[in-house]
Amino acid sequence: QVQVVESGGGAVQPGGSLRLTCAASGDISSINFMGWYRQTPDIPRELVAAITTSGLTNHGDSVKGRFTISMNDAKNTVYLQMNRLKSEDTAVYYCNARTITRGDFWGQGTQVTVSS
Numbered sequence: 043q044v045q046v047v048e049s050g051g052g053a054v055q056p057g058g059s060l061r062l063t064c065a066a067s068g069d070i071s072s073i074n075f076m077g078w079y080r081q082t083p084d085i086p087r088e089l090v091a092a093i094t095t096s097g098l099t100n101h102g103d104s105v106k107g108r109f110t111i112s113m114n115d116a117k118n119t120v121y122l123q124m125n126r127l128k129s130e131d132t133a134v135y136y137c138n139a140r141t142i143t144r145g146d147f148w149g150q151g152t153q154v155t156v157s158s
Contacts, residue, residue, distance in 0.1 A: 044068045044147040048137045051152030054127055060154060062122040064137030066147075075140040076120045078111065080133035080154075087136065091122060105131075127156045 050062040066073060077092030091101045091111035099111055110123045120137065137149040 044070065044073060044139050044141060044144070046137050046139050046147050046149040048135065048149040048152040051135060051154045053155040053157065055158050056127060056129055056156055058127050058156070059123070059125045060127065062124065062135055062137075062152060062154075064120045064122075064139075064149060066118045066120075066139050069141070069144070070118045070139075072141040072144055073117070073139045074142050075138075076113065077138045077140070078120070078122045079136045079138060080131075081136065081151075082133045085133070090135070093120060124154070127154075129156050132156050 045067045047065050054060055075092060075094050078090040079087045080090050081087040089102055090105055091109055093099045093111045093113050095117050101109060108126045112121045132155050134151040134153050136151045139147045
């Protein structure tokens with residue numbers, strides 16, 4: 043089993059920054075991919091950014107150049123640095139840990155609100 047806990051959400055003005063943290067615990071050796079997704083009442087859950095345990099990254103088109111995903115050396119914590127936030131970035135952000143043999147594990151989500 044893998045447990046995933048997000049933190050770092052909150053309210054910020056347009057143009058501001060936030061850093062989300064996702065901490066994985068349990069059988070972290072089975073994880074090969076971690077990612078951030080977001081969801082609103084009107085938009086289904088979508089991939090924001092992802093990183094493999096080998097360091098390969100992928101960022102969604104809407105956040106390229108503004109958001110950066112990274113992983114610590116222990117490969118059990120993933121960060122999402124969000125800069126130049128826009129109102130359309132408002133969503134619940136979920137962390138996902140994908141394992142080789144046990145499927146996906148999700149966190150509870152953290153709210154990000156961008157508003158003046």
